[in-house]
Amino acid sequence: MQLTGAEIVIRCLQEEKVEHVFGYPGGSVLFIYDELFKQDQVSHILVRHEQAAVHAADAYSRSSNKIGVCLVTSGPGVTNAVTGIATAHMDSSPLVIITGQVPTAYIGQDAFQEADTVGITRPCVKHNFLVKDVKDLAVTLKRAFYLASTGRPGPVLVDIPKDITNQKCDFVYPKTVAMRSYNPVVKGHSGQIKKAVQLLLDAKRPMIYTGGGVILSDAADKLTALTRRLDYPITQTLMGLGGYPGTDRQFLGMLGMHGTYEANMAMQHCDVLLAIGARFDDRVIGNPAHFNQVPRKIIHIDIDPSSISKRVKVDVPVVGNVPDVLDEFLKQLDAAEARPDTKALAAWWKQIDEWRGKNCLKYKQGKDLIMPQFVIEKLYEVTGGDAIITSDVGQHQMWAAQYYRFDKPRRWISSGGLGTMGFGLPAAMGARFANPKATVACVTGEGSIQMNIQELSTCKQFRLPIKIVCLNNGYLGMVRQWQEMFHGNRYSESYVDALPDFVRLAEAYGHIGMRIDKPGDVEGALKDAFIKHKNDLVFLDFRTDPKANVFPMVAAGKGLSEMILAEDL
Numbered sequence: 001m002q003l004t005g006a007e008i009v010i011r012c013l014q015e016e017k018v019e020h021v022f023g024y025p026g027g028s029v030l031f032i033y034d035e036l037f038k039q040d041q042v043s044h045i046l047v048r049h050e051q052a053a054v055h056a057a058d059a060y061s062r063s064s065n066k067i068g069v070c071l072v073t074s075g076p077g078v079t080n081a082v083t084g085i086a087t088a089h090m091d092s093s094p095l096v097i098i099t100g101q102v103p104t105a106y107i108g109q110d111a112f113q114e115a116d117t118v119g120i121t122r123p124c125v126k127h128n129f130l131v132k133d134v135k136d137l138a139v140t141l142k143r144a145f146y147l148a149s150t151g152r153p154g155p156v157l158v159d160i161p162k163d164i165t166n167q168k169c170d171f172v173y174p175k176t177v178a179m180r181s182y183n184p185v186v187k188g189h190s191g192q193i194k195k196a197v198q199l200l201l202d203a204k205r206p207m208i209y210t211g212g213g214v215i216l217s218d219a220a221d222k223l224t225a226l227t228r229r230l231d232y233p234i235t236q237t238l239m240g241l242g243g244y245p246g247t248d249r250q251f252l253g254m255l256g257m258h259g260t261y262e263a264n265m266a267m268q269h270c271d272v273l274l275a276i277g278a279r280f281d282d283r284v285i286g287n288p289a290h291f292n293q294v295p296r297k298i299i300h301i302d303i304d305p306s307s308i309s310k311r312v313k314v315d316v317p318v319v320g321n322v323p324d325v326l327d328e329f330l331k332q333l334d335a336a337e338a339r340p341d342t343k344a345l346a347a348w349w350k351q352i353d354e355w356r357g358k359n360c361l362k363y364k365q366g367k368d369l370i371m372p373q374f375v376i377e378k379l380y381e382v383t384g385g386d387a388i389i390t391s392d393v394g395q396h397q398m399w400a401a402q403y404y405r406f407d408k409p410r411r412w413i414s415s416g417g418l419g420t421m422g423f424g425l426p427a428a429m430g431a432r433f434a435n436p437k438a439t440v441a442c443v444t445g446e447g448s449i450q451m452n453i454q455e456l457s458t459c460k461q462f463r464l465p466i467k468i469v470c471l472n473n474g475y476l477g478m479v480r481q482w483q484e485m486f487h488g489n490r491y492s493e494s495y496v497d498a499l500p501d502f503v504r505l506a507e508a509y510g511h512i513g514m515r516i517d518k519p520g521d522v523e524g525a526l527k528d529a530f531i532k533h534k535n536d537l538v539f540l541d542f543r544t545d546p547k548a549n550v551f552p553m554v555a556a557g558k559g560l561s562e563m564i565l566a567e568d569l
Contacts (some may be wrong), residue, residue: 005165006031012141022053026073028100033167048454054084056430064434075113079202086124094153094308126154151184152304188320207270212239213277222326235263246405261360290559369545376403387439392424392448396479422451447488456509506539
């Protein structure tokens with residue numbers, strides 16, 4: 001059966017059971033868009049900017065464990081998408097990005113809307129392809145889906161010249177593909193796991209530290225079983241929230257630059273650390289030299305061997321898929337004769353409870369100014385802790401992570417590694433398409449929301465009942481906080497003094513807008529948005545305390561136990 005390249009693209013998406021493609025048309029992909037029009041198995045979501053297409057596909061994937069797919073044209077279509085691609089790459093989101101390219105004969109001729117897509121995206125994808133022959137198109141797309149979803153996930157880009165989409169060849173979609181240079185390890189080494197289990201059982205001050213790898217590999221249930229079996233304390237990174245129930249006694253809160261006092265202190269002073277699907281990045285452990293001052297044994301489970309001993313030397317590396325490795329951990333724990341030292345563990349929990357006694361997240365809500373923390377706490381109460389929360393990047397992101405307690409995985413979707421402002425709204429769109437019955441809220445700030453605010457148009461077209469919770473403090477909040485604390489109160493370009501009227505702006509796009517100025521109106525506004533206007537997009541503009549800061553805080557270059565607490569100022 002002979003098909004054009006454009007028909008092959010659509011057939012491949014159908015074979016992969018792709019339901020939604022996020023994209024924006026242009027000259028180089030018009031043959032593909034023509035074929036999209038002729039079928040109804042794959043639904044196309046028209047965004048208003050290519051960056052938003054990738055963010056939406058990213059959140060679609062992370063909230064559902066499906067592969068996100070986006071389609072953009074050549075030149076500016078690709079370059080607009082690069083921020084979203086880099087975001088997905090840093091956070092290991094499995095995406096397939098299909099990009100148009102100028103006709104094969106024009107490549108390298110500075111043709112209209114030409115860009116070196118392979119060269120530009122090489123540093124921020126798991127892999128990319130330039131299709132030079134229509135006969136290679138089907139197998140290339142199969143490889144893209146395979147690469148994106150196996151091993152350490154990530155975005156894979158397929159660049160297709162326009163003439164390839166109009167040429168014909170026989171269509172055969174391979175059921176499987178094998179790549180000689182790509183063989184990710186799935187099962188952990190049993191000998192290494194045995195060493196790790198023995199270390200854990202011998203520990204006097206154990207700690208479990210997990211990251212986004214637990215979420216991406218669907219290992220939350222097994223992590224919960226292991227943690228409760230051992231009765232050890234656990235902390236999670238920003239990307240790992242929801243991998244273990246946030247309301248559970250053993251959970252010490254998020255760790256790192258804005259982590260809780262108890263999580264950071266336990267992380268710093270443990271004697272055996274079990275790291276799972278995390279990478280010891282700078283926002284998590286601060287200064288590695290300071291972290292290494294306290295001797296401890298470290299076990300590190302990760303499917304990506306390049307992440308192990310990258311920043312911190314590890315004693316027992318275990319390379320493998322997290323759920324498979326945890327399965328073996330649980331089996332070996334059952335078979336082991338030794339048991340945790342209950343006396344030492346009781347003393348360790350007593351110390352942790354003393355650290356908890358500081359109540360490092362306390363704040364005071366007065367009668368006049370709305371505290372942003374208060375809004376997040378009320379958001380948690382009104383949604384019953386059961387919403388999918390997306391966020392932009394800044395102070396509001398940290399407050400959402402600190403005060404909204406995630407008990408389930410894939411309910412917290414945020415830009416971690418790249419820290420991309422403008423992520424939240426398109427991410428909420430993607431999450432809603434992946435979970436059409438879910439309650440979805442975007443926590444944002446007045447600076448971040450304007451980065452991709454044009455997507456309110458997409459939300460109107462597709463009638464997406466997202467709730468936008470804007471913590472509007474009139475500043476680029478996190479920038480202002482750093483300028484206050486480390487730059488002598490010199491607020492260089494951090495004040496946003498020409499803000500739109502968000503209520504009228506939301507209404508102009510056909511949505512509902514609310515402005516909330518008083519603490520006493522916060523809960524009522526949230527209830528109206530989530531209950532009375534359940535089926536509408538509601539933009540909630542909360543005017544919050546402009547001087548509120550995020551605490552605890554570990555300053556850049558400092559160690560985990562060198563936190564700045566609100567009470568210290």
